[in-house]
Amino acid sequence: IHFAYQDRPILRGVSFVVPAGRKIAIVGPSGAGKSTISRLLFRFYDPQKGTIEIDGQNIRDVQQSSVRAAIGIVPQDTVMFNASIGYNIGYGRETATQEEIEEAARLASIDKFIDRLPEKFDTMVGERGLKLSGGEKQRVAIARAILKRSSIFLFDEATSALDSRTEKEIQTSLNDVSKNQTTLVIAHRLSTIIDADQIIVLSEGKVIETGTHTELR
Numbered sequence: 001i002h003f004a005y006q007d008r009p010i011l012r013g014v015s016f017v018v019p020a021g022r023k024i025a026i027v028g029p030s031g032a033g034k035s036t037i038s039r040l041l042f043r044f045y046d047p048q049k050g051t052i053e054i055d056g057q058n059i060r061d062v063q064q065s066s067v068r069a070a071i072g073i074v075p076q077d078t079v080m081f082n083a084s085i086g087y088n089i090g091y092g093r094e095t096a097t098q099e100e101i102e103e104a105a106r107l108a109s110i111d112k113f114i115d116r117l118p119e120k121f122d123t124m125v126g127e128r129g130l131k132l133s134g135g136e137k138q139r140v141a142i143a144r145a146i147l148k149r150s151s152i153f154l155f156d157e158a159t160s161a162l163d164s165r166t167e168k169e170i171q172t173s174l175n176d177v178s179k180n181q182t183t184l185v186i187a188h189r190l191s192t193i194i195d196a197d198q199i200i201v202l203s204e205g206k207v208i209e210t211g212t213h214t215e216l217r
Contacts, residue, residue: 002049003036010036011047012205018152018184025185025193028202034186038156041184043067054152072145074174076157078137080129085114085140086121088129092144100147108143109173110136135166139173146177153183160188167192190216 003011011033018024026034039045040052043064051058059067072092080088090101101121105111113136117123129137138158145153155174159167171192187193194213201209201216209216 001037001040001047001052003033003040003045003047010205011040013050014202014205014207015050016200016207016210018182019197020182021180022197023178023181023183023185023195025187025196025199026202027187027190027193027199030188031204032202033205034202035156038073038154038184038186041067041071041154042073069148070150071152071154072148072150073154073156074138074141074145074158076160078129078141080125080132080137080140082127083124084119084122085117085125085132088125088140089121089143089147092147093149096147101143104143104147107146107177108139109169110139110143113139133166134162135170138162138170142170142173142177151182153178153181155183155185155187157186157188159192 001011001014014033014037016024026037028034040047043059046060051060053059054067054070081091086098086101089105090096092104098121102111105114114120114123125131129140132140141158158174159170162170175195185193185196190199190213193199196213198210199213199216200207
């Protein structure tokens with residue numbers, strides 16, 4: 001893939017494969033092109049050169065909506081609506097039943113927290129989720145991604161804004177829900193992706209190293 005924002009080159013011949021059911025991580029410093037990869041995957045932009053394929057199909061040849069339906073994302077900053085916590089989880093799939101929302105909350109390990117809320121799943125979270133901590137918002141994002149039943153998980157700097165203790169807890173939840181799922185993890189630190197099947201190190205828009213955590217340490 002080659003990609004530039006106007007005349008500023010970002011990706012310069014990046015190429016990799018995420019095998020079905022495996023976890024591949026992309027690490028690198030700020031400005032290396034990590035987040036651009038997730039934007040291209042969601043087709044906010046198309047690459048100037050090269051193709052992105054899912055199951056051998058060029059994503060340019062299918063509708064944007066079907067590409068996005070195939071990917072469940074847990075971003076760094078979770079978008080929260082001034083509505084109930086149940087609505088915010090259910091936003092992952094409009095047709096979800098209450099039972100499915102509750103099951104997604106359980107898998108994301110936020111069910112016990114919700115059970116302690118005054119109105120349970122009907123508790124309002126406030127503007128931009130101000131009544132929730134950073135870790136609780138991330139668990140809502142994980143529940144959303146689970147509920148979406150996507151074939152691919154994308155974790156985009158999902159724990160980088162959290163304190164170290166919360167980060168470990170969220171990391172455990174992410175590892176649990178993505179087991180045997182096709183997963184692409186975009187991260188800042190090698191320590192958060194110890195269990196990845198392969199790590200791709202980006203620098204200045206190029207792949208400079210690949211290997212397991214043990215090989216790259």
